[in-house]
Amino acid sequence: MFRNWMKILLIAIPSLVTFATQTVTGTINLIMVGQLGFVIIAIVGVSNIIMYNAFAIFSGIGHTINYLVAQNFGSNDMRKGIQRTYMAMYLCLFFAVVLLAVGWLGANHILRWTGGSEELVRQGGFYLELRFYAMxxxxxxxxxxxxxxxxxxxxxxxxxxxxxxxxxxxxxxSLTFGNLGFPQMGLTGAGLAVLIGEALQLLICAYIFFFVLHKRYQTRSRIAFSFSWPEFKLLSQESGKLGLQEFSLSVSMFIFTVFVARLGDHALAANEVALNVMSFGFMPAFAFGATATILVGQSVGRGMALLGRRAGTDTAILGTIFIILLGTVELVFADQIAHLYSSDPGVYELAAFLIKVSAYLQIFDGLLNFYAGGLRGIGDTTFLMRISFFLSWFLFVPLAYLFIFVFHWGSLGAWIALYTFLTVFGTSVMLRFYRTDWTSVRLKEAAHV
Incomplete structure (x- = not known):
């Protein structure tokens, strides 16, 4: 067991650092721009939710490549893995153009649809446009x-x-406040920072794929450019299912944010602060979920699915330990953490309360990610799509409306609805993982489409 856990940690810790870096970046940036006022916090929060929706629509491509390449790696057929990656890139390039057009033509309209104040729309329109370009x-x-x-x-x-x-x-x-000789650009500077960072990351990723990994995997070989309709169909269908899974969740979160926005800008800002702090709990959830996909997918590729089931279980155990430790820190230091984001009592007091409420409930979000990662590893994407769609629209959204507007429970009611949803979702995915007949699990092939 010790050897298996060490293997999991060697894969999970870098992933944890990756997601932690992204989360910490978002947190530091929110703290910095938060000094510009609670309206700016609300703008960034609403923009984050909108970007989450935009990302979710197309995220299925990355998730699909993750599990398909893991299976190809396990079966020692990386030529097919490279070919699938190229076709994924073609899809990504097409959708990137779509996102550019949406940001250019519709940023102000989308921000207005959230139901925020006119001041929020006026100050946040160009920032959201830059975020679309970055996406x-x-x-x-x-x-x-x-x-x-x-x-x-x-x-x-x-x-x-x-x-x-x-x-x-x-x-x-530098750009938000005009430090170190840079121009003072306010919220626009914060948006440019995200755009430039994503553009640089793309250049580095392209260099790694086309040059660093070429010698080992022949990433620039002619066969990689060859087009296979069955493989493209497989990639599109799997990406669509995983994208719909994420999109159902993200749209329901968007509606949740719209509901909270009706409670006022202070409530919206506090909600964003609490969600940002809770994103630290998402870090081990995402990291160990990604690890489950890798280990399960590679085991399936090797024809040893039962070992993948064991790896998925061990990954969930280790991930839960991380979340419990993190939740304890959030519970104990909730007031101090919330005060870092805003000096407005109407924001940080409510945010601290929400953090305390959800400190340990985020374990269920962890279960959702751990076991969904394992199910992606075996290609059980249809179930993930269906359960996400059903629970998002027939549980989460109705409960949020009921608790906020009918029972008038305010921000607390909103978060009770959120964690009821995550609890049911996480439990359902875990049960699916263990009720799967692992002896019948096979490598995902285009011929099966």
């Missing part, structure tokens, strides 16, 4: 990282993430 690079980066995780190279993925996110922090500090 056009981000979906391509996510596919590259999916490939790196698929081959087990989580350390390389970590290094790329560290470089780009450190640049984002530096530019946010």
């Amino acid at each position: 056009s690079f981000g979906i391509i980066n996510f596919a590259f990282h999916g490939f790196l995780r698929g081959i087990g190279s989580t350390t390389m993925s970590m290094v790329v993430s560290l470089i780009s996110n450190l640049l984002m922090i530096f530019l946010t500090y």
